[in-house]
Amino acid sequence: MVAHDALRQAQIALSHGSGAMPALGFGTLIPDPLATRQATKTALEVGFRHFDCSERYRNEQAVGDAMQEVFRAGTIRRKDVFVTTKLWNNNHRAERVKPAFEASCRRLQVDDVDCYLIHTPFAFKPGDEQDPRDEHGQVIYDTGVTLVETWRALESLVDEGRCRAIGLSNVDLEKLQEIVEAARIKPAVVEVESHPYLPEWELLDYCRRQGIVLLAFAALGHAMEPRLLDDPVITAIAQRLHKTPAQVALAWAVQRGTALLTTSVTPSRIRENFELSTLPEDAMQEIRDGMATKIRFNSVVGTGVPGFIPGGR
Numbered sequence: 001m002v003a004h005d006a007l008r009q010a011q012i013a014l015s016h017g018s019g020a021m022p023a024l025g026f027g028t029l030i031p032d033p034l035a036t037r038q039a040t041k042t043a044l045e046v047g048f049r050h051f052d053c054s055e056r057y058r059n060e061q062a063v064g065d066a067m068q069e070v071f072r073a074g075t076i077r078r079k080d081v082f083v084t085t086k087l088w089n090n091n092h093r094a095e096r097v098k099p100a101f102e103a104s105c106r107r108l109q110v111d112d113v114d115c116y117l118i119h120t121p122f123a124f125k126p127g128d129e130q131d132p133r134d135e136h137g138q139v140i141y142d143t144g145v146t147l148v149e150t151w152r153a154l155e156s157l158v159d160e161g162r163c164r165a166i167g168l169s170n171v172d173l174e175k176l177q178e179i180v181e182a183a184r185i186k187p188a189v190v191e192v193e194s195h196p197y198l199p200e201w202e203l204l205d206y207c208r209r210q211g212i213v214l215l216a217f218a219a220l221g222h223a224m225e226p227r228l229l230d231d232p233v234i235t236a237i238a239q240r241l242h243k244t245p246a247q248v249a250l251a252w253a254v255q256r257g258t259a260l261l262t263t264s265v266t267p268s269r270i271r272e273n274f275e276l277s278t279l280p281e282d283a284m285q286e287i288r289d290g291m292a293t294k295i296r297f298n299s300v301v302g303t304g305v306p307g308f309i310p311g312g313r
């Protein structure tokens with residue numbers, strides 16, 4: 001039995017915006033609403049205080065129901081929980097941002113959110129269709145709005161006190177720099193795929209210098225092949241330190257200074273993923289230097305269309 005330490009309670013102060021983000025975050029990209037509600041409730045009960053949502057996940061209502069159920073029990077309050085949600089691609093036009101934000105708040109049953117992100121830098125045809133396609137099945141992009149214009153609309157939400165911080169997701173370094181340079185309110189958070197097979201050191205280095213939190217999604221490699229949790233470097237460290245491979249990968253993410261998102265619908269794994277303790281420096285170094293595999297699993301960054309690809313790309 002490994003003793004716990006402060007790692008699982010780690011918080012990262014937001015330099016742009018206010019408050020602090022718990023480094024250990026629970027992702028709600030879970031297709032089934034009932035499973036979403038149960039997993040969110042379990043995550044709150046085991047100690048997660050940071051939840052990542054999106055209008056695109058179409059389950060904000062279930063996340064909101066779970067939070068309300070737990071809040072009603074009285075031990076956890078809304079202000080104890082850091083809630084992030086995201087604007088989807090069909091709502092990039094400035095006039096669509098606030099209505100989309102308010103619809104998310106209604107479904108999540110919160111008055112405001114701690115962090116609001118632009119889910120991808122790709123604008124799709126404005127309208128109610130989240131995945132607009134032409135007669136050939138091709139995505140219909142919107143060339144009538146720029147990312148900077150969408151960013152300005154998010155800045156207005158901060159001005160109005162509706163969210164404490166704003167940020168981007170699925171951007172590369174170049175796009176991030178463009179927004180940092182144009183922004184009146186700088187991005188507080190950048191959410192991208194990152195794990196030992198995709199460490200994104202250059203982006204992390206830039207984020208550190210700019211006071212931006214890198215929020216790593218798919219921190220366990222989304223359980224896809226090639227399986228990060230079966231990697232010999234990770235499993236050897238886990239065995240040596242009497243931790244599970246997931247605990248090794250998650251502790252590594254927190255200790256190198258990122259926040260992270262992990263997801264599970266399995267109660268025992270939700271608990272396992274919260275029960276982190278600090279890795280010694282040599283283990284951190286082994287993970288940094290010892291990964292033979294380099295892979296990106298999610299293709300959303302290239303097209304704006306979400307999807308994990310088996311085998312990566």
Ligand SMILES: NC(=O)c1ccc[n+]([C@@H]2O[C@H](COP(=O)([O-])OP(=O)(O)OC[C@H]3O[C@@H](n4cnc5c(N)ncnc54)[C@H](OP(=O)(O)O)[C@@H]3O)[C@@H](O)[C@H]2O)c1
Nearest residue numbers: 027028029217218219220221222223246262263264265266
């Ligand atoms: N911004 C974006 O575009 C974007 C894209 C993708 C994801 N995200 C966010 O990031 C979150 C996390 O992403 P992810 O789902 O890829 O996370 P992940 O934690 O890397 O992968 C989740 C998978 O790992 C399994 N798993 C979880 N804990 C485990 C453990 N201790 N041992 C073995 N397997 C374990 C889960 O299985 P079971 O559920 O069966 O237990 C599930 O299949 C999402 O929920 C979402 O909030 C954002």
